[in-house]
Amino acid sequence: MAMLLINSIFEGTWGNRAGSRPAAEYWQEVIPALKKGYPDFLFMAEAYWDLEWELQQQGFDYCYDKRLYDRLEHETAESVRLHLCADLDYQEKCVRFIENHDEPRCSSVFSGEKERAAAVTIATIPGGKLFHEGQFEGRKVRVPVFLGRRPEEPVDTDLQSFYRVLLEAASSEGLKNGSWQLCERTGWPDNRTYENLLAWCRRSSEERQLIVVNLSGEAVQARVVLPWEELKGRTWHMTDLFTQHEYQRSGDEMCTEGLYVDLPAWGYHFLTRWSPQ
Known part of the structure; x- marks a missing residue:
């Protein structure tokens, strides 16, 4: 929830309780300071409310692309196409996903065919790629991150084979560079x-x-x-x-x-x- 520390968002959330507004943005001070000592450290923002661009300008290397997830799940192909018309420098810093720890398992909300089409999409467009633990096996039960147990679920071997081929392709020189x-x-x-x-x-x-x-x-x-x-x-x-x-x-x-x-x-x-x- 990196956007919560943007000055305007923090001020809008807390009002007068927040005190006087800082002269600089929090992330614009923290990120360069840390990268002086650890230049290879990457910052990835969990970002919502269409603030991905703002956080990229404040120094984040990558930002969640929740908007693309919503388009793939609920909207039309044309909405996805328009999304992919954004500036390429911006897109390269977006993290594409169809499943994470907060959302329902994609195998529980997408049909098998739709999941594969969405997975091919996120794996082959510009930007970072995020695949969630259990996604390759077709797990359907979303387990809270603080829970130390989960039900046994059968492995979808066909889906697993699909992801194996897709990941090998996504790591090829052509798709990466x-x-x-x-x-x-x-x-x-x-x-x-x-x-x-x-x-x-x-x-x-x-x-x-x-x-x-x-x-x-x-x-x-x-x-x-x-x-x-x-x-x-x-x-x-x-x-x-x-x-x-x-x-x-x-x-x-x-x-x-x-x-x-x-x-x-x-x-x-x-x-x-x-x-x-």
Whole structure:
């Protein structure tokens, strides 16, 4: 609850009981002082009330992105897309999650398919990633942090395998250090399901990755336009990381009309291993 020590918030909470307002912000004094002795120490703020940017300006290395969590759970794909249009420097300092110690277990509020789509989303966009103890095993019971016991729950081995593949991908050089970009997606006058689909790509010196996610409970069809001009003039081979299905597509088509995508409810593609033919 780092935002509670912002002067304006503290003053609004306590009124006259707070006394005179300090000349400087608490975190702007504490964080630099500690980093003088421990320069590699990272500060992560549990932040709410849309004060993430303010706390970043006061010196925090990362801030909880609770707003994205709420959008993924309750709102539309378009709201998530607009969220991801924020300045990249800001996004790099956001901590993305779909489960933590305060929220219900994601396996208890999301369907299995929706959880996977949301997990692919947070693991492949810019920013820090937070995964909660028990999330990989599909635990459903949220246990208070002060309680020293919990019920036995069966391990969801399929979910566990999914997360194993996802985490390995998230630690790849391309996802960690590659340049990130939202991709344009289009549809047709009589088919606007593309609005439920999001796509982004990563490009590094060694890797290309395209992630496409259907954030809705209905099937979608769309065209995803890739920003990589070097694809033109060749046919490209790529592999879906999760299904191992292989595709061949025209670079000219992918950069102009767009890559045709047809996904089921909460479906996703993670296209990697791009090579020209």
